[in-house]
Amino acid sequence: MPKQEIVTPKFTELNELASKINGGKILFATDDWFAQAENLLTPEEAVFKPDLYTDCGKWMDGWETRRRRCPGHDWCIIKLGIPGVIHGIDLDTAFFTGNYAPRFSLQAANLNDEDEQFIPEREKDMIGTASTKEMFEKMRKLNSKGWEELIHMSDLQPGYEETRHNYFHVDSNKVWTHLRLNIYPDGGIARLRVFGEAFCDENVKDTSEIVDLVALQNGGVCKGYSNAHYGHPRNLIRPGQGVNMGDGWETARRLDRPAILETDPYGILQVPGNEWAVFRLGYIGSVNYIEVDTKHFKGNFPDSVKIEGTLMKPTREWNNRAIAQCDWHTILPASKLSADRVHHFDDHDIRKTGPFSHVRVTIAPDGGISRLRIYGNIIAPFPR
Structure with a gap:
């Protein structure tokens, strides 16, 4: 049977607004047990190391939460490195084959620096941790659950080479600064690529600079x-x-x-x-x-x-x-x-x-x- 050609959407030619190399940051994650959410924004392709384990389990190059045994679902907050208009995303589940997140949704907001005061500070190494009750209480003041939904709950595919790239078009002309990535109910994603155009001030007055x-x-x-x-x-x-x-x-x-x-x-x-x-x-x-x-x-x-x-x-x-x-x-x-x-x-x-x-x-x-x-x-x- 001939190998199916993977069609890459045109929006992937645009800038990567959330990439770590462009200043993107993870501000909050409900759980980072197997692998911490910061890996989502790594510019390099995900890798797999078959014999590498940590005290928490198998080492994975992505964000992977524990198998959830309580009500709810996992989610994280991402600050875009460059505020801008989002035209599409790629959720890459590379190497997450039996442990990928089966569904996701994406929300967005346009926040200022004062809004971030509600977000608890993350440690450098979050592997093996989960957010505490106090962290959740602080985050409720941000009301991220009510942010505008860019992509409704949608199915994801496992991280085999032919199915790992999950492309989604975003139909919005608004400028966003922060995202909330929801996974349902738990699991792993290797990379999140957010493609779009940076915002430039249309009211600029100083033309001498x-x-x-x-x-x-x-x-x-x-x-x-x-x-x-x-x-x-x-x-x-x-x-x-x-x-x-x-x-x-x-x-x-x-x-x-x-x-x-x-x-x-x-x-x-x-x-x-x-x-x-x-x-x-x-x-x-x-x-x-x-x-x-x-x-x-x-x-x-x-x-x-x-x-x-x-x-x-x-x-x-x-x-x-x-x-x-x-x-x-x-x-x-x-x-x-x-x-x-x-x-x-x-x-x-x-x-x-x-x-x-x-x-x-x-x-x-x-x-x-x-x-x-x-x-x-x-x-x-x-x-x-």
Whole structure:
């Protein structure tokens, strides 16, 4: 019997709002007996260690509660690393085959810092613990049970390779800061991926401030790319420095590379092909200076980078043809890169400053970049 192809929804190309690497946190969990809830937000794929046990039982890479022997069900509170609009989620039950949570639901709220005073502080290691009566009493003041329901109670599938990814579309245009993940009645989930777009302030008034226009936290989002064999280009706009090569954008080696490589008078390789990624900026803005970071990419950095910009109305459909037909203007001409360092490009290097709503980053011939920063002035909020 032929293997069934797993269809990945389009929303999985968006930013991961709850990921630990983007600042997501577990604030509360009813039970962390076998494995603590913090594992849900780990950016790396779940792993299985068949011979590893703890004092509480089998070690699992995910959140797993004990087999419940009292009324109720288990749940946890998640603070999104980046407040934003959620378009979909992936509940990954990897390796939870006979112990996965059979059902779940998802609720959401938009809270401020004062609301978090009701949430008891979690210890660093919660394995083998459960929330006390006093913790539950404190949490009742938050009234998370009454938060808006994004996904009604739904069935989950076991953590075999062909069934582990449980994708759910979220139909909401509201901005959320916190989630309540309910599992019914107990069990395990390996990872929670929350895909969406960060919120940018549409009432911004100070247009003199220099900001990173493409940053995830400012509303930047990847809208298309040519190749993402080893790492997705959305990683480029994450906060902070890249932690390793997996935390960046890396393409496969192009097969149209010439057998013998040659350079132009400026030392840039002359190759027939390249790879690209397009980003919608969080705000329409003008470009002041750019940083391209190849941190961790030592034997596989691109030879050169070029950055172009365009100003266009928002559109739902982005495909290769639509991207190619945009009126692109060169911001940064093809510029030489080197290994494992931050490259700074200022007004001496930049040709066009904008205004721009989107940028296209082209690397030649292939390779990896860790981070991209495009600093400039806000001209207007991006129309939604």
